[in-house]
Amino acid sequence: MDYALVAVEEPLDWINFHAIRRVELFEAKGRFGVYNDKHADDYADFAHPYLLTLDGRALGTARLDLLGAGRAAIRLVAITAGEQGRGHGRVLEMLVSERARALGVAVLLVNAAEDAVGFYRKTGWEPFDWDASELVNSAVSCVQMRKLL
Numbered sequence: 001m002d003y004a005l006v007a008v009e010e011p012l013d014w015i016n017f018h019a020i021r022r023v024e025l026f027e028a029k030g031r032f033g034v035y036n037d038k039h040a041d042d043y044a045d046f047a048h049p050y051l052l053t054l055d056g057r058a059l060g061t062a063r064l065d066l067l068g069a070g071r072a073a074i075r076l077v078a079i080t081a082g083e084q085g086r087g088h089g090r091v092l093e094m095l096v097s098e099r100a101r102a103l104g105v106a107v108l109l110v111n112a113a114e115d116a117v118g119f120y121r122k123t124g125w126e127p128f129d130w131d132a133s134e135l136v137n138s139a140v141s142c143v144q145m146r147k148l149l
Helices: 011-029 088-102 114-122
Strands: 003-007 047-054 057-068 071-079 107-112 143-148
Touching: 003 088, 011 047, 011 057, 011 071, 047 088, 057 088, 071 088, 107 114, 114 143
Parallel strands: 071 107
Antiparallel strands: 003 047, 047 057, 057 071, 107 143
16 A cells, blocks of 8 residues: 655645545535635645545545644544545544654644544644634634644
8 A cells, every 4th residue: 555645736636635625524514515625725825735645546635734933733634434444544644744844843733623532642642722713613612732743
């Protein structure tokens, strides 16, 4: 098996990136018609959107937002439903952490959905209140966490 963390740049990568996020993070949770594939944050200078591929097939997404001062937030992490529970999330987390280190990040932050807190704890994250203003709209019930790199 050949995993790759692909920087989303090509048109097909953007299509796969948005399709995975739309289905897994919005529609699977009953939130239809609200996903915005033109959201400015996805295309901002601070944003580094990634696809996790396995043997060339897209199966996961994450966006690494550089916040400055050696900090970054991982956002909108998703693995396709048919591939969940097979260790791909751990691979994605590891590869994004490695990429963050290479970009000079010392502290990773995340707004973890309540059902993902166990996953993050198992991969070295700890609860940490880092910005209460982030906990609005769909993130209102998230648990803020950090990982020291």
